[in-house]
Amino acid sequence: LQVLGTSKFGSNGQVVNNIHFVQQAFENIGIAGETGSGKTTLLKMIAGLIQADAGEIRLQNKQVPGPLDQLIPGH
Numbered sequence: 884l885q886v887l888g889t890s891k892f893g894s895n896g897q898v899v900n901n902i903h904f905v906q907q908a909f910e911n912i913g914i915a916g917e918t919g920s921g922k923t924t925l926l927k928m929i930a931g932l933i934q935a936d937a938g939e940i941r942l943q944n945k946q947v948p949g950p951l952d953q954l955i956p957g958h
Contacts, residue, residue, distance in 0.1 A: 884929070889938035891924055898924045901938075 884906040891899040899921040906912050914922050927933045929940055934949035941947065 885939075885941040886925075886929065887938050887941070889925070889928060889935045889940060891921070891928060891933070892936050893924070899928070899935075 886902055886904050889899060889902050890897060902925060904912065914925060916922050924933065928935050928949070929947065931940075931947045931949055934951045939946050
């Protein structure tokens with residue numbers, strides 16, 4: 884999994900700002916932060932349930948499509 888410079892803007896400004904990490908096979912990553920810091924938004928972007936405003940999320944070197952790419956949940 885690669886998350887490259889991903890950003891998401893919400894009604895109160897930027898929710899997720901320029902996150903970048905690479906997760907290797909069998910590696911665990913923890914996401915921690917205060918309430919409203921964008922943890923759930925980041926996970927929804929990784930799952931392809933909401934569209935990132937900038938950057939990209941790649942799984943096995945293929946971009947994870949978001950709702951604007953007509954992703955069907957469960958596909």
